[in-house]
Structures are given as C-alpha cells and as structure tokens.
Amino acid sequence: MSWARFAAMIITSSFIMFFLMYQLVYSIDHAHFSLNRLIASLLMGSIMTIIMLSFMWSMYKMKLLLNDIAQKGERSVAKPPSRSTRITPETQRKIEEALMLTSRHTTEIGTIWS
Numbered sequence: 463m464s465w466a467r468f469a470a471m472i473i474t475s476s477f478i479m480f481f482l483m484y485q486l487v488y489s490i491d492h493a494h495f496s497l498n499r500l501i502a503s504l505l506m507g508s509i510m511t512i513i514m515l516s517f518m519w520s521m522y523k524m525k526l527l528l529n530d531i532a533q534k535g536e537r538s539v540a541k542p543p544s545r546s547t548r549i550t551p552e553t554q555r556k557i558e559e560a561l562m563l564t565s566r567h568t569t570e571i572g573t574i575w576s
Contacts (some may be wrong), residue, residue: 472514476507 480503487493549557 468514472507472511476503476508479506531557 480499483496483499483503511543
C-alpha cells in the first residue's frame with residue numbers, strides 16, 4: 463500500500479466519522495455544524511493513524527527493503543570499508559573483561575548444577 467492510499471484511507475475514515483456523529487440528532491432541523499464534532503473526528507482520525515502505523519510499520523519497512531533490492535540488486539557492488547585488525551589497549555581491556563565475565567558465569571552455573 464502506498465502512502466497516498468494510506469492518507470486517502472485516513473481522510474475518508476475521518477470524514478465518515480464526522481457525519482456518523484450526527485446519527486443521534488432527533489430531527490434534521492437540529493443538525494448544525496459543530497466545531498466539537500469536527501475536532502473529535504480529526505482527533506479520532508489522528509489516533510487511528512498512529513495505531514494503524516504502529517501495527518503496520520513492519521510492512522512498510524519490508525516494502526522499502528524490497529524496493530531497494532529491486533533497484534540495486536540483491537548484493538551491493540560496492541565493497542564495505544576494511545577494518546583495522548590492530549588491537550588497541552582499550553580493545554584488549556574489553557576482551558579481557560568479557561573473558562573474565564564468561565568464565566565467572568560458567569563457574570557460577572557449574573556450582574549451581576552440582
């Protein structure tokens with residue numbers, strides 16, 4: 463679904479909600495324009511937009527991904543930039559911390575199971 467179709471759906475729903483608010487009017491003589499009804503229908507339309515986008519956002523992201531693949535091909539031609547394999551002192555410290563946490567966690571699990 464395109465964004466224009468989504469917007470048309472929201473506008474149509476808000477328009478219908480505005481006129482459905484007049485269903486409880488006793489007679490046609492009592493039906494007058496009401497700013498409160500207009501604001502309420504616009505508010506309902508905006509809340510409906512937020513809810514629908516929150517439920518359907520993954521579909522829109524997937525469509526963007528599929529369009530990107532269709533335009534550029536499945537794999538990009540450009541190579542990613544190479545990274546340095548040099549280990550800095552900060553990287554060395556992080557590696558040692560990760561190894562110590564892993565060995566400590568493994569030892570704790572071993573004592574729990576025994």
